[in-house]
């Protein structure tokens with residue numbers, strides 16, 4: 001059976017829209033919390049067997065159309081010699097603030113970039129039903145640089161923004177290194193079984209459009225082109241960056257994924273050649289299954305089914321009730337799509 005999510009990335013007609021949830025393997029799952037009592041996040045994501053087990057957890061509970069490998073955007077950073085811990089987000093041992101910080105980055109050996117992640121992908125692909133897509137991912141160069149320069153996730157990343165203003169050439173050198181490593185990493189993930197990849201630019205919106213174009217865009221384009229040239233479908237996610245959405249929608253990617261602040265239907269109409277992904281506010285799920293179903297139906301009404309992957313606008317929150325996740329998936333499955341079915345004559349083939 002075909003993988004619904006991949007057909008949607010190609011903007012083909014499908015029986016219904018695919019649905020998956022950002023951070024779907026995380027802390028809202030009781031079975032995950034149980035495992036976390038024994039192992040730290042670092043231990044779980046650092047071990048291929050355990051990471052694969054966690055990746056598959058939400059698939060055992062819900063009828064999702066994709067699994068996303070359980071890892072962090074920091075997982076490939078040891079290949080550059082960067083040391084970090086989690087508290088709960090990434091904390092960098094020696095933030096990069098000067099030329100020395102860039103010069104001491106290691107030349108990565110392609111075969112040792114997060115081997116636990118590629119191995120987890122192999123285990124997952126073998127275990128997953130054929131119609132479920134497997135997603136790889138990475139952080140966008142800018143979002144990774146945000147942690148490496150700032151040192152940890154801090155509101156509005158002021159040290160990072162000062163660094164961009166004061167040392168643009170150093171930032172350029174750092175982004176170049178990150179873009180090259182992520183290209184390599186995503187290709188390795190595809191070779192290990194990832195059907196498509198998502199690039200998370202969670203901190204996309206920190207700079208103005210002009211600064212984004214001058215400093216960040218070239219490195220994001222280079223990454224997207226490397227991945228595209230390898231034939232890997234790309235989902236590009238940006239968060240809290242309404243002033244950059246058009247600029248992102250013009251980048252080479254099969255799908256653009258946004259947070260809940262954007263009108264996804266409008267975006268889809270402006271860029272009919274792109275698939276779109278999103279974008280229910282994760283906080284709505286905290287309001288319970290009825291509120292979730294209502295919001296889901298609103299989304300389905302406002303976004304055309306062709307080329308729409310249903311998701312949240314950002315990661316699912318730890319206190320999300322399981323019943324809300326069920327309600328979201330049920331709403332997507334319940335959708336009647338006569339228009340789509342008629343649009344695809346092959347589905348009526350022998351009848």
Ligand code: CP3
Nearest residue numbers: 023024025026027041070071072073088089153200202315
């Ligand atoms: O949420 C996003 O914006 C997506 C991109 C992103 C990830 N990690 C991907 C991810 C970002 C910005 C991070 C950084 C990070 N890492 C944070 C954010 C907060 C901060 O302080 O900056 C946190 C809390 C971590 C550490 C981390 N990563 C934990 C504790 C976990 C376990 C599960 C959970 O949700 O608690 C993760 C998993 C993780 N990070 C996944 C992804 C895609 C795994 C895939 C999944 O759970 O489906």
